[in-house]
Amino acid sequence: MNTTFRPLAILLALPLAGLALLLAVPDLDVRWEHDPSHFWLVFLVAILNVVLGLATGEAATRRGDSRIFLVSMALLASAGFLALHALATPRVLLDGPNAGFTIATPIGLFLASGLAAASVLDRFDDRPLDRQAQRVIRALLVVVLVGWAWASLARVPLLDEPPAEEVPPVLRILAPVAILLYGWAATRYLALYRRRQRPLPLAVAVALVLLAEAMVAIVFSRTWHATWWEWHVLMAIAFGAIFLAARTEYRREGSVGEAFAGLYQEQTLTFVDQQSSDALAELAAALRSGQALEPVRSRLRSAGLTGERITALEQSAAELRRVDDLLRSYVGRELADRLAEQPDLAGLGGREVEVSVLFADLVGFTSFSEDRPPEEGMELLNTYWAAVVPTIVDGHGGFIERFAGDGILVIFNTLGNQPDHALRAVRAALFVQETITEVASGRPGWPLFRIGINTGPAVVGNVGADQQRSFTVIGDTANTAARFEALATPGKVLVGASTHDQVADNVTSIPLGPVKLKGKAEPQQVWEITSVA
Numbered sequence: 001m002n003t004t005f006r007p008l009a010i011l012l013a014l015p016l017a018g019l020a021l022l023l024a025v026p027d028l029d030v031r032w033e034h035d036p037s038h039f040w041l042v043f044l045v046a047i048l049n050v051v052l053g054l055a056t057g058e059a060a061t062r063r064g065d066s067r068i069f070l071v072s073m074a075l076l077a078s079a080g081f082l083a084l085h086a087l088a089t090p091r092v093l094l095d096g097p098n099a100g101f102t103i104a105t106p107i108g109l110f111l112a113s114g115l116a117a118a119s120v121l122d123r124f125d126d127r128p129l130d131r132q133a134q135r136v137i138r139a140l141l142v143v144v145l146v147g148w149a150w151a152s153l154a155r156v157p158l159l160d161e162p163p164a165e166e167v168p169p170v171l172r173i174l175a176p177v178a179i180l181l182y183g184w185a186a187t188r189y190l191a192l193y194r195r196r197q198r199p200l201p202l203a204v205a206v207a208l209v210l211l212a213e214a215m216v217a218i219v220f221s222r223t224w225h226a227t228w229w230e231w232h233v234l235m236a237i238a239f240g241a242i243f244l245a246a247r248t249e250y251r252r253e254g255s256v257g258e259a260f261a262g263l264y265q266e267q268t269l270t271f272v273d274q275q276s277s278d279a280l281a282e283l284a285a286a287l288r289s290g291q292a293l294e295p296v297r298s299r300l301r302s303a304g305l306t307g308e309r310i311t312a313l314e315q316s317a318a319e320l321r322r323v324d325d326l327l328r329s330y331v332g333r334e335l336a337d338r339l340a341e342q343p344d345l346a347g348l349g350g351r352e353v354e355v356s357v358l359f360a361d362l363v364g365f366t367s368f369s370e371d372r373p374p375e376e377g378m379e380l381l382n383t384y385w386a387a388v389v390p391t392i393v394d395g396h397g398g399f400i401e402r403f404a405g406d407g408i409l410v411i412f413n414t415l416g417n418q419p420d421h422a423l424r425a426v427r428a429a430l431f432v433q434e435t436i437t438e439v440a441s442g443r444p445g446w447p448l449f450r451i452g453i454n455t456g457p458a459v460v461g462n463v464g465a466d467q468q469r470s471f472t473v474i475g476d477t478a479n480t481a482a483r484f485e486a487l488a489t490p491g492k493v494l495v496g497a498s499t500h501d502q503v504a505d506n507v508t509s510i511p512l513g514p515v516k517l518k519g520k521a522e523p524q525q526v527w528e529i530t531s532v533a
Contacts, residue, residue, distance in 0.1 A: 033224040042086040045236045049079030066128040070119035074112040080145040081108020100152020113178035120188035175215045182212035198262030203245030210238035353416045356425035356455040357481040361407035363490045364447040388432045396428040422455045422502035429493040448491045452484025455499040483517040497525040506533045
């Protein structure tokens with residue numbers, strides 16, 4: 001046995017040990033007859049059980065879960081017959097004892113054991129009980145309860161004799177069956193607890209063991225003696241354990257439906273997870289777009305979500321929006337949207353695609369910073385980036401691979417969805433030069449950018465490790481763009497032959513002839529772009 005459950009097993013064995021001691025030493029099995037105490041103990045336990053049954057029934061109705069429904073029926077069956085047993089208390093509601101009401105408790109426990117065992121059958125995972133089947137089972141239980149009450153009051157044969165001290169033979173046959181069913185169901189709920197680590201499956205397993213022990217005590221007990229009172233107490237503790245666990249879960253989750261989630265079938269949990277995921281996505285989309293939330297809340301309530309659950313999902317959606325905004329500020333809107341649609345893009349590795357790479361660098365930033373405090377250099381960079389980055393990203397569809405000190409590397413067509421990527425890069429470059437020239441005009445000494453653009457194949461994807469990675473471009477295309485940038489003078493945009501070939505019909509350019517570049521065996525044709533249509 002797992003050492004975690006050893007103390008619990010010892011505690012659960014104590015009632016049987018106590019019963020064995022009382023039976024072995026009859027003098028210890030003292031008699032105490034007090035009708036009001038018996039009535040109120042049994043009646044209050046029955047009421048507690050009815051509350052549990054109704055609560056689980058509500059959860060079953062909301063989720064359509066067969067296991068929860070059968071558990072609720074088991075609780076209601078034991079509660080109903082226990083209430084009938086309370087009516088057997090002499091001189092409280094009836095003039096004298098009633099045989100049918102006296103033996104009602106073991107009948108209820110027998111029916112409850114069958115329902116508890118049915119609740120853990122695997123067949124209901126594949127073929128859950130539909131609403132019609134649930135209505136039939138519920139109606140049958142009511143018929144049995146009402147029928148037993150009528151038969152007891154009418155004193156039909158077999159129930160017309162005064163209650164005997166000995167348990168009827170038929171109950172001695174039914175009791176072992178019920179004990180086996182309770183034991184089997186308890187092991188299944190204990191396995192469920194091990195998988196989910198939620199208190200309610202453990203509480204149900206404990207309750208079922210206690211109910212099995214109550215059946216043992218019923219078989220061997222003597223009316224109004226300690227052995228007889230023992231099974232009353234065991235039933236009270238069993239239902240109290242479930243009640244306390246359900247109350248704990250309710251206080252944590254905030255709704256009846258979520259309080260019993262620890263008992264749900266796998267398919268119900270899958271549905272609940274999907275429902276919550278869809279609701280979270282809908283709320284997050286509404287927050288992102290600035291839509292009113294009340295229509296969304298109304299739709300979610302009609303779908304069965306509680307107000308507490310919707311509030312919790314709203315809080316999660318707000319947090320998701322905050323994190324999403326942070327993510328977009330680092331990776332850009334287009335890549336963030338694509339990652340949301342295709343999470344596999346976040347994996348390490350990449351794919352080859354034709355891209356246009358824009359490399360821009362401030363000329364003279366080092367000397368500018370030498371005579372000024374670091375804060376002024378940071379202010380310059382942030383002023384420049386604030387002026388150009390939104391248009392580079394949203395206006396031209398560029399992906400900012402990185403801010404490299406006083407430089408910037410922008411990739412176009414990273415996702416393979418920009419056939420005009422070369423033209424986008426050129427337009428973005430000229431926009432940067434025009435905007436920065438205007439920003440710097442009122443600030444003497446502020447340096448200007450030089451920009452180089454190159455088009456060609458590159459591997460675009462993620463490099464790094466599981467703990468941290470970067471979405472980047474790898475290949476000679478980016479290196480060559482940096483070489484073109486190094487050739488440019490402040491305020492100018494230079495491109496290579498591969499870029500110029502794709503934009504020639506849309507730009508005005510000045511050929512600079514073949515130029516020898518560092519790391520290149522052959523001279524490269526270079527053009528200065530002066531305007532774009």
